[in-house]
Amino acid sequence: xxxxxxxxxxxxxxxxxxxxxxxxxxxxxxxxxxxxxxxxxxxxxxxxxxxxxxxxxxxxxxxxxxxxxxxxxxxxxxxxxxxxxxxxxxxxxxxxxxxxxxxxxxxxxxxxxxxxxxxxxxxxxxxxxxxxxxxxxxxxxxxxxxxxxxxxxxxxxxxxxxxxxxxxxxxxxxxxxxxxxxxxxxxxxxxxxxxxxxxxxxxxxxxxxxxxxxxxxxxxxxxxxxxxxxxxxxxxxxxxxxxxxxxxx
Amino acid sequence: xxxxxxxxxxxxxxxxxxxxxxxxxxxxxxxxxxxxxxxxxxxxxxxxxxxxxxxxxxxxxxxxxxxxxxxxxxxxxxxxxxxxxxxxxxxxxxxxxxxxxxxxxxxxxxxxxxxxxxxxxxxxxxxxxxxxxxxxxxxxxxxxxxxxxxxxxxxxxxxxxxxxxxxxxxxxxxxxxxxxxxxxxxxxxxxxxxxxxxxxxxxxxxxxxxxxxxxxxxxxxxxxxxxxxxxxxxxxxxxxxxxxxxxxxxx
Numbered sequence: 001x002x003x004x005x006x007x008x009x010x011x012x013x014x015x016x017x018x019x020x021x022x023x024x025x026x027x028x029x030x031x032x033x034x035x036x037x038x039x040x041x042x043x044x045x046x047x048x049x050x051x052x053x054x055x056x057x058x059x060x061x062x063x064x065x066x067x068x069x070x071x072x073x074x075x076x077x078x079x080x081x082x083x084x085x086x087x088x089x090x091x092x093x094x095x096x097x098x099x100x101x102x103x104x105x106x107x108x109x110x111x112x113x114x115x116x117x118x119x120x121x122x123x124x125x126x127x128x129x130x131x132x133x134x135x136x137x138x139x140x141x142x143x144x145x146x147x148x149x150x151x152x153x154x155x156x157x158x159x160x161x162x163x164x165x166x167x168x169x170x171x172x173x174x175x176x177x178x179x180x181x182x183x184x185x186x187x188x189x190x191x192x193x194x195x196x197x198x199x200x201x202x203x204x205x206x207x208x209x210x211x212x213x214x215x216x217x218x219x220x221x222x223x224x225x226x227x228x229x230x231x232x233x234x235x236x237x238x239x240x241x242x243x244x245x246x247x248x249x
Numbered sequence: 250x251x252x253x254x255x256x257x258x259x260x261x262x263x264x265x266x267x268x269x270x271x272x273x274x275x276x277x278x279x280x281x282x283x284x285x286x287x288x289x290x291x292x293x294x295x296x297x298x299x300x301x302x303x304x305x306x307x308x309x310x311x312x313x314x315x316x317x318x319x320x321x322x323x324x325x326x327x328x329x330x331x332x333x334x335x336x337x338x339x340x341x342x343x344x345x346x347x348x349x350x351x352x353x354x355x356x357x358x359x360x361x362x363x364x365x366x367x368x369x370x371x372x373x374x375x376x377x378x379x380x381x382x383x384x385x386x387x388x389x390x391x392x393x394x395x396x397x398x399x400x401x402x403x404x405x406x407x408x409x410x411x412x413x414x415x416x417x418x419x420x421x422x423x424x425x426x427x428x429x430x431x432x433x434x435x436x437x438x439x440x441x442x443x444x445x446x447x448x449x450x451x452x453x454x455x456x457x458x459x460x461x462x463x464x465x466x467x468x469x470x471x472x473x474x475x476x477x478x479x480x481x482x483x484x485x486x487x488x489x490x491x492x493x494x495x496x497x498x499x500x
Contacts, residue, residue, distance in 0.1 A: 200441040210408075210454050212417040220414075221421045224388055233390075234426055236361045237397035241427070244369075 005030055011056055011104065014077045017125050025118040032110040038062075038097035047094045051084030052108040060101025064093050073098070085111050086125065146180065149173045153184055160191055167192065252372050254498060255399040257384040257392065259415030263405045264436045267469070268491070269383045270298040271479045275488075275495045277328060277337035281378040284324065284371055286310060288344040288385055288395060295383050298477060299327040299341050309343045314367050320374050332480060340375055365398045379499060388422060396423055401430035401498070403460070407437045408447055413454070420455050432460045434494065439465050461494045463487055 008030040012018045018026060038044055038060070045051065047066060057078050064072040064080065071093055074080055080095060085108050115122040152173050159165040173184035224230055258265045266287075273283045287295045296306065308323040324340040331339065372380050382395045396402055402423050406412040416433070423431055433455060435447055444462040451459050466487045469478050479488040 196441060199439065210410075210413055210450055212414055212454070217414065217417050217421065220418045221425075224393070224418075224422050225425050229390055230393065230425075233361060233393055233397050237426060240362070240365050240398060241429075 007058075008033055008104065011058060011077060015056055015079050016128055017082065017121065020124050021118065021120050025114070025120060028117065029106070029114055029121070032114060033104040033106055036103045036105050038101045038103065040097055040099050040101075042097050044095040044097060044101075044103070045081075045091050047091055049091045050088060051081055051091045052088045054082040054085035054106050054111070055080050055095075056104040056106070058102045058104055060097060060103075061099040062095050062101055063098050064095050066093050084108075086129075149176070149184075150180060153180070153187060156184075156187060156191075165191060252377070253368055253380045253382070253399045254401045254403065255382045255384050255395045256403045256405065257396065257419065258386055258405040258412075259388070259419050260412055261386045263386075263407055263412070264463075264469075265386075265405050266295040266298065266383055267478065268405055268434065268436065268463075268494075269381055270295055270477055271488075271491045272495045272498065273339050273381055274331055274335075274477045275479050275492050276379060276499065277331070277335045277339045279495070280336040281499060282338045282340075282376055284340045284342055284375055284377045284380040286342045286344060286368075286371075286380065286382045288382060288391060294343065296341055296343060299339070300330040300476075301325055301327055301341060306343050310367065311344065314363055320371055324371070324375055331477060338375075340377075342371065361394055361398065364394060368398060388419065393422070393426070396428060397426045399428060401432070402428045403432050403434060403498070404457075405434045405436050406451075408435055408439070408442060408451075417455065420457055432458045432497070434460060435462045437465045438462050460497050461490045463490050 005027070009023070009026050012021075012026050012029055012033075018029060021029070033056075035058075036055075044055070044062060057074060057076055057080075059076050061073060061075045062080070063070055064074065081091070083089075084091065085106060088108060115125065149172065152170060156165060156170050159169070167188055170184045170188050174181055174188055176184070256265055256269050269285060273285050276283045285295065285299075294303075296303065306325060308318040310323055312318045313320050313323045324342050326338060327341050328335050328337070328339050368380060368382075371377065382399065384392045384395050386392075404416055404419055404423075406416045420431065420433075433451060435451055438444065438447055444464070447462045448459045464487065466478075466485070468482055468485065469487060478485070479491050482488055
């Protein structure tokens with residue numbers, strides 16, 4: 001095994017679709033890899049180009065971008081374009097070398113050929129696709145929950161305006177550790193502070209009005225104290241108290 | 250010290266029964282013997298707070314007054330249900346638990362002399378330091394009677410415009426009944442109020458001492474009628490305020 005093959009084997013072992021591939025299969029794959037070099041600034045492929053191969057970075061650095069928008073930087077031993085090698089579709093982003101970069105290229109026909117010969121490679125590829133599908137479904141569920149919880153914050157804002165806001169409606173969102181959770185907590189606190197301030201203002205007015213309608217009170221007291229029952233009760237209570245204090249003396 | 254204390258509020262929902270239960274319990278913690286008469290017969294009773302089931306209460310104060318039972322049969326020692334380590338005693342005396350008897354009280358009323366003797370013999374027989382009467386809201390004849398034969402009246406009110414007028418009437422009526430001591434407790438005070446200011450303003454309005462300004466407590470709301478707040482939250486500011494009230498009442 002020459003040095004270049006040994007290096008290629010090492011690189012292939014680090015690529016997810018080959019991690020569980022036995023050495024002899026890897027040797028097969030290593031033979032199929034084509035070495036390509038790009039100068040810094042050189043485009044590797046453009047968004048929309050037909051894609052039919054995957055790349056492994058041996059050294060250097062590339063950026064994945066869509067015009068000015070940079071989506072990702074990739075470096076040594078990173079793989080890109082592997083989906084296109086399995087299922088040809090136009091490239092979804094542009095990849096440009098940002099340093100002088102040395103890549104290994106595996107074409108679709110070679111990969112298919114390898115999959116025919118080595119069922120282990122096919123199995124591993126199916127596994128990886130399943131894992132990605134599961135992860136994507138998890139993401140979708142999370143995204144859906146996120147959107148639902150985000151809608152609760154919006155609903156809370158509408159409720160505040162309508163005067164029907166219930167602070168507890170945001171408890172679940174506020175328990176999140178991400179930025180949405182922080183938004184919900186800040187929202188709850190702000191509404192509480194504004195509410196307290198409003199109440200304080202209202203109650204300052206109420207405080208000044210600890211007033212009693214004296215005319216009404218006099219009438220209400222008289223309604224009770226002018227009754228025969230009350231007069232009798234008062235006299236008896238006086239006698240009882242006097243009797244008791246005499247006994248105690 | 251006052252032997253017979255009526256705790257009253259003009260309107261319902263002031264937290265009267267909770268206050269009575271907590272003060273009675275804290276006094277028992279301080280090795281006092283306390284009787285609690287529940288005359289608030291028409292609303293959910295204080296017995297729930299003391300963990301006493303209606304089925305366990307065979308006799309009531311009325312049975313004793315009408316000579317149907319001994320006072321010890323109408324007084325239920327609820328202390329072990331609260332906390333076995335409490336050195337004092339809390340006795341609960343339900344005023345009446347049977348619908349027919351409630352009707353008879355409402356029809357005939359209590360006799361003032363009989364009730365007075367009853368209360369004093371309760372104090373003597375159970376060797377009580379304090380007898381607290383949890384009165385019925387409003388100012389009906391039974392409530393007036395309880396107030397008339399009490400040594401002290403404590404009126405509980407909320408800082409709420411609906412309580413101001415009724416409390417004014419109650420204070421005035423109690424003065425005409427020559428109750429020897431009278432004090433106010435302001436309960437369920439929203440946090441936005443300054444307690445000292447509330448105390449000053451209420452005292453100035455009613456010319457009557459305010460012995461506590463208790464805050465509105467979410468914890469208490471949560472605990473609701475399922476237990477004694479002071480035992481669940483011994484270090485809570487509300488409990489400290491109850492303790493202060495208990496001290497004043499027996500001082």
